[in-house]
Amino acid sequence: MRRAFLIAVPYVWLLALFLVPFFIVLKISLSDTELAIPPYTPTLDLSQGWAGIKDFFSQLDFENFVWLTEDDLYWKAYLSSVQIAVISTVLTLLVGYPIAYGMARAPVEWRPTLMMLVILPFWTSFLIRVYAWMGILSNEGYLNQFLLWTGIISTPLTILNTNTAVYIGIVYTYLPFMILPIYSSLERMDESLIEAAEDLGCSRLQAFWLVTIPLSRPGIIAGCFLVMIPVIGEFVIPSLLGGSGTLMIGKVLWEEFFSNRDWPVASAVAVVLLLILVVPIVLFQRNQQKQAEAEK
Amino acid sequence: MSRLSWFNTVSLTLGFAFLYIPMIILIIFSFNESKLVTVWAGFSTKWYGAVVQNEAFLDAAWVTVRVAVVSSTLATILGTAAAYVLVRGGRFFGRTLFSGMIYAPLVMPEVITGLSLLLLFIGIGLDRGIVTIVLAHTTFSMCFVSVVVSSRLVTFDQSLEEAALDLGCSPAQAFRLVTLPIIAPAVISGWLLAFTLSLDDLVIASFTSGPSATTLPIKIFSAVRLGVSPEINALSTIMIAVVTVGVITASLVTKRAMVRQKQDELAAAKTE
Numbered sequence: 084m085r086r087a088f089l090i091a092v093p094y095v096w097l098l099a100l101f102l103v104p105f106f107i108v109l110k111i112s113l114s115d116t117e118l119a120i121p122p123y124t125p126t127l128d129l130s131q132g133w134a135g136i137k138d139f140f141s142q143l144d145f146e147n148f149v150w151l152t153e154d155d156l157y158w159k160a161y162l163s164s165v166q167i168a169v170i171s172t173v174l175t176l177l178v179g180y181p182i183a184y185g186m187a188r189a190p191v192e193w194r195p196t197l198m199m200l201v202i203l204p205f206w207t208s209f210l211i212r213v214y215a216w217m218g219i220l221s222n223e224g225y226l227n228q229f230l231l232w233t234g235i236i237s238t239p240l241t242i243l244n245t246n247t248a249v250y251i252g253i254v255y256t257y258l259p260f261m262i263l264p265i266y267s268s269l270e271r272m273d274e275s276l277i278e279a280a281e282d283l284g285c286s287r288l289q290a291f292w293l294v295t296i297p298l299s300r301p302g303i304i305a306g307c308f309l310v311m312i313p314v315i316g317e318f319v320i321p322s323l324l325g326g327s328g329t330l331m332i333g334k335v336l337w338e339e340f341f342s343n344r345d346w347p348v349a350s351a352v353a354v355v356l357l358l359i360l361v362v363p364i365v366l367f368q369r370n371q372q373k374q375a376e377a378e379k
Numbered sequence: 380m381s382r383l384s385w386f387n388t389v390s391l392t393l394g395f396a397f398l399y400i401p402m403i404i405l406i407i408f409s410f411n412e413s414k415l416v417t418v419w420a421g422f423s424t425k426w427y428g429a430v431v432q433n434e435a436f437l438d439a440a441w442v443t444v445r446v447a448v449v450s451s452t453l454a455t456i457l458g459t460a461a462a463y464v465l466v467r468g469g470r471f472f473g474r475t476l477f478s479g480m481i482y483a484p485l486v487m488p489e490v491i492t493g494l495s496l497l498l499l500f501i502g503i504g505l506d507r508g509i510v511t512i513v514l515a516h517t518t519f520s521m522c523f524v525s526v527v528v529s530s531r532l533v534t535f536d537q538s539l540e541e542a543a544l545d546l547g548c549s550p551a552q553a554f555r556l557v558t559l560p561i562i563a564p565a566v567i568s569g570w571l572l573a574f575t576l577s578l579d580d581l582v583i584a585s586f587t588s589g590p591s592a593t594t595l596p597i598k599i600f601s602a603v604r605l606g607v608s609p610e611i612n613a614l615s616t617i618m619i620a621v622v623t624v625g626v627i628t629a630s631l632v633t634k635r636a637m638v639r640q641k642q643d644e645l646a647a648a649k650t651e
Contacts, residue, residue: 085551086468086550089463089464089468090464092457092460093457093458093460093464093477093525094473094477096517096518097477097480097481097518098480100499100515100517101480101483101484101518102480103499105495107495107498107499108491108495108498111498178394178397181386181390182390182391182395184387185386185387185390186391188384188387189387189391199626199630200398200399201398202626203622203623204399204402206622207402207619207622207623208578208579208596208615208618208619208622209579209581210579210581210596210599210600210603211405211599211618211619212401212402214405214599214603214607214615215401215404215405215615216401217606218404218408218416218417218607218612219401221417221607223417223418224417225404228417255398255401258397258398312486313486315488316488316489316490316491318489318490318582319581319582319600322604323603333488333490336490336491337582340494340586341585346498349494350494350498353490353491353494353495356488356491357491360486360488364486368482
């Protein structure tokens with residue numbers, strides 16, 4: 084009895100507040116826009132019994148999805164979200180790997196402090212961390228002031244409201260997600276393997292490339308997925324640091340919903356975004372499972 | 380290797396500089412006299428005075444804290460139950476669906492979670508306000524709690540529970556007297572995680588809040604869209620300070636608890 088209760092409460096909660104809402108999104112994505120409250124049609128009228136249900140289903144169609152393929156705004160937004168996510172994941176890896184490597188090679192007694200220093204920014208507000216860059220990257224910002232002062236440049240660089248600012252913001256805010264899994268796989272590595280490789284005639288660089296990188300691969304893969312998956316649907320960074328030329332699907336969905344009040348199209352955008360994410364999510368899940376089995 | 384090579388020293392220094400300099404600049408310029416954020420004009424704490432007197436910020440902060448306390452507590456109860464069921468519950472009907480629903484929200488884009496919950500609340504005619512934000516936050520943060528707690532449950536020795544049952548405990552007693560004290564650090568860090576996730580959330584709260592309830596991130600976001608302001612710098616500094624103190628305290632407390640647990644285990648091993 085108790086066990087059933089223990090299972091039922093979180094189960095029902097998730098069914099009601101996670102799964103059911105999805106079907107609502109799916110249903111509204113197949114509905115038509117209407118100038119009414121709620122702003123879509125049809126609505127399910129159960130009082131008419133079976134006829135009402137049949138009527139409801141006959142009115143659903145794929146019009147909104149056709150619309151998504153016809154207006155190239157959506158295509159471009161999906162493509163550029165994926166592109167921005169891939170490029171920024173690579174950048175985050177390039178910045179994060181040396182840090183994780185340095186942490187794993189640091190004296191053992193330093194490591195908890197270094198870990199804490201990586202995790203601490205993750206606990207502070209995401210919004211504040213993105214905001215901090217607005218003051219740095221703007222035309223009169225600290226970076227331009229510094230570069231003008233050193234004489235490297237003579238006119239201020241335009242960085243804020245461009246894709247470059249978006250990349251910087253993503254690398255900055257998602258860095259802990261890249262560092263931690265790589266660090267944990269590097270830390271477990273047996274250092275005598277490197278010594279063995281060097282004894283056998285590898286140069287340091289070769290030993291790094293042939294031994295360290297392959298052994299840290301699970302961490303690299305996990306880190307890349309942890310950065311890439313959420314970045315595809317990112318909203319805050321492109322809307323604060325990006326410009327009018329920065330197309331990302333999270334921003335499009337938000338504007339479709341809040342500015343255009345077109346709920347059916349916003350829902351259709353959400354359904355397609357989910358379909359795009361299914362592939363990396365399944366791959367990630369498989370990678371994690373393989374790793375868990377390898378540890379057993 | 381006891382000493383760091385020059386390469387590692389450089390990469391750690393640059394890495395941590397990158398992580399911390401933006402925050403440090405933000406904190407320094409919150410004490411700037413001038414309204415022009417990027418020009419230093421002397422030390423002043425006047426922006427802190429402005430934040431403390433700004434009723435809109437204070438109201439939003441109060442809403443945010445109440446939502447975070449209630450939703451993280453609910454999320455901890457539900458998430459711990461879910462973790463226990465997943466790790467110890469054995470087989471039951473729809474187990475795959477259940478574990479899928481636990482993991483999916485972790486990777487779900489916030490815009491989709493927000494949109495789907497909003498459409499649900501409108502569909503059932505629930506007025507948007509504090510209640511709907513709490514429901515939304517509980518739903519996604521219970522999944523994070525569940526992952527944290529189940530990783531602890533997986534590693535601990537199940538024979539301890541079996542021993543308690545053999546010695547005459549009811550399952551509920553065994554959970555309360557044996558399991559819960561052992562997983563307590565994970566439950567507490569789960570609660571803290573849920574609490575900060577809720578404090579931090581902008582996107583889901585924007586979808587699920589109504590005119591009657593605005594959270595602090597929503598307020599900050601709408602102010603920040605207009606550009607950098609010293610008042611927001613001051614507010615951010617306060618939030619960074621609160622989080623830093625909280626994280627350091629929490630890590631010291633859990634460290635002490637773990638040391639004590641280790642000592643207890645050692646003592647128990649000796650008396651055997």
